[in-house]
Amino acid sequence: MRSYLDFEKPVAEIEAKVDELRAIAEANGSDSVRDEAARLQNRANASLRELYASLTPWQKTMVARHPMRPHYRDYLDRLVEDFTPLAGDRLFGEDEAIVGGFGRFRGQSVCVIGQEKGFDTESRLKHNFGMAMPEGYRKAVRLMDLADRFGLPVLSFVDTAGAYPGIDAEERGQAEAIARSTDRCLSLGVPNVALVIGEGGSGGAVAIASCNKVLMMEHAIYTVASPEASASILWRDPGRAQDAATNMKITAQDLLKFGIIDGIVPEPVGGAHRDPEAAIRAAGDAIAASLSDLAPLSPEALRDRRAAKFLGIGRKA
């Protein structure tokens, strides 16, 4: 069962017809109907390609949040073998908005950290919609400490609307937890690579994305605050999220141009949700390429280059 976004309606109509024709062809074995179906499918693909070549920032926001879009857990399943999740910050509790642990990426031992938004009501609640508590960031710091000690690269998968804003989060020092996690990313003597797979929201994203290489999926977004929050801050009206998305330059393409990210992973035509397998494979290739670029660098060089990269942002423009 496919799920279409509003702006995909023309494609949805053609594809519905394709399905109909295919069913007819199936029933009476008619080659001409089958050919017609194939021709229509090509038309749908072409129109999809055209749509996705020029998505507006708001449309990208919709794609980045698409219910069928592959999540962190899908990337883990397909890219990381022997994944062993580790729980807890050893200070207060376990926060499943951030899932982290150790595993094997293309044969190499790595530390993996990421935000999981969940995929049905039960798992969304369990992962708190990918909005981490201080415990989540402190667990991330703990895992980065281990990675640094054992000389393992850190892979971050970013997908969050932002850190959780609540009484308990504030009580336990959400701001400090985020700051320390960013701090730890930047002090690592091992390579770290971040990939924004859906939504990179605010400080909650930066906390695990202050890496040697920051990559984004082609239709992911990375924002100073989610479009809704931005609209609420700017105009006290979350309903103007679309304006905020348009104004704030949140697409991978804009951010690469600004020198804020280091690379874009191409998505299959029609977005990662149309062919998760291919999207995740491309992501794996991009991460592998980044890791091999960073592999020869000493801990000092990794730290220096990371700091220099971030300090350089905005200075060249």
Added chain:
Amino acid sequence: MNWISNVVRPKIRSILKKDTPENLWVKCPDSGQLVFHKDVEQNLFVIPGSEHHLRVSAVQRLKMTFDDGVYEDIPLPEVPLDPLKFRDEKRYTDRLKDARAKTSAVDSVKVGYGLLEANPVTIGVQDFDFMGGSLGMAAGEAVIKGLETAAERETPFIMFAASGGARMQEGMFSLMQMPRTTAAIQRLRAARLPYIVVLTNPTTGGVTASYAMLGDIHVAEPGALIGFAGPRVIEQTIREKLPPGFQRAEYLKDHGMVDLVVHRRDMRGTLGRLCRLLTKAPAAA
């Protein structure tokens, strides 16, 4: 045109202007009492009686912190204006112009170098009155410049933070000030120089979630609102009223995020003492 309008009026006008109540009286936001402006100014902008700490401008803060109010104004790097070409009802560049005219500052952070109880220190101050102390490229570069100046001149760095959060009009360039300032803090740490943060009212958002919570020591002014998410956002999320005292300096101290809550009249003494202790300087005479 007669001799009255030419000669007398200007004098009357200037007298009237001086006497407008908002210049003369300050209303305490806590107790509602009206206090003579001069008295508040002489009391470091703390309302006598209620002890409510009013916001102070960056220049006032630098003057009240350095010995005899004397300091060297550290020149700050220029940054690209309006990288996103952001406009809503108004162009961002026009908003900047207005804020600059209103505060006669270039952006929200100023940096000074001078003596604090006879020991050299570098101090950064964030001015909430400049677009809500928002963290954009200029403020980020200024904080970095402050940290670098401290490292070069081998002094402690004291940062008076005050901010509503990110400068939304600069989008991701604003967010990037979080890792950027953090990288600069790591360099000061590597030089083994103290970094003291003074949290003033209010400090929220990306500023709290980066350099304002990475101090070696966290000092706060009484009653200062300090948090990651602002109270409005939290209320919208959980849909209930927040408990009294929530996110105030004293609350943060109780929850282990702040070392000291210090009255403004004791701020110089406390900062001076901390700097001397951490840098092994001799005790004050």
